[in-house]
């Protein structure tokens with residue numbers, strides 16, 4: 001599905017990512033963990049072709065597009081558009097000033113799938129973070145991508161919103177045998193849901209199955225502490 005080989009990104013003479021290598025197959029779920037500024041969003045941008053890099057990224061998902069749900073805090077909310085138009089941008093090469101009946105049907109179907117059909121006529125500036133994220137999720141799945149990429153889908157969203165989103169993503173993955181790459185700060189989600197975990201802090205701290213990659217040493221190297229992750233480390237209370 002996707003093969004990343006020795007990926008490095010340098011911005012303003014500073015290494016942002018250094019020799020990142022991993023691969024992911026159809027149906028697999030990769031959680032990307034790391035501290036703020038660790039390069040997670042930069043990795044996502046490179047995968048989406050929005051960021052120049054050294055090394056190689058090989059995407060073997062055919063001509064299928066990649067579905068992308070951006071990090072909410074980076075979104076421009078002042079943009080005058082309705083949810084319907086935002087979702088329709090995934091179907092058009094230009095801004096959909098007018099949306100034909102067929103397209104309207106596809107858009108409302110995608111919104112319905114993510115439980116956001118009631119938002120269709122809403123201006124995006126009036127949506128909560130969780131609602132806007134659902135609209136972006138509808139936009140991401142509209143072309144039934146074989147790879148779904150989500151950048152911190154739980155941040156700025158309440159707990160219910162976050163677990164609904166995760167449930168939907170899991171359902172989508174299983175139904176379509178799609179691969180998922182999700183940047184998350186939630187170690188529990190990574191540990192219990194992901195088939196693979198990648199920990200980044202400019203360098204690749206670890207990659208493997210959740211239990212391999214999320215060793216106490218790896219977590220400590222990336223974050224400087226192991227927080228409240230005692231469930232992950234076999235029930236013993238571990239504190240930095």
Ligand SMILES: Nc1ncnc2c1ncn2[C@@H]1O[C@H](COP(=O)(O)OP(=O)(O)O)[C@@H](O)[C@H]1O
Nearest residue numbers: 011012016034035036037038039040041042043
């Ligand atoms: N255009 C840019 N020019 C210089 N540095 C940048 C640019 N974009 C991001 N960075 C830096 O790259 C580092 C990694 O950012 P990012 O990938 O957003 O981290 P994360 O998503 O893990 O929090 C940060 O230190 C950030 O300041």
Ligand SMILES: [Mg+2]
Nearest residue numbers: 040041042071
């Ligand atoms: Mg980020």
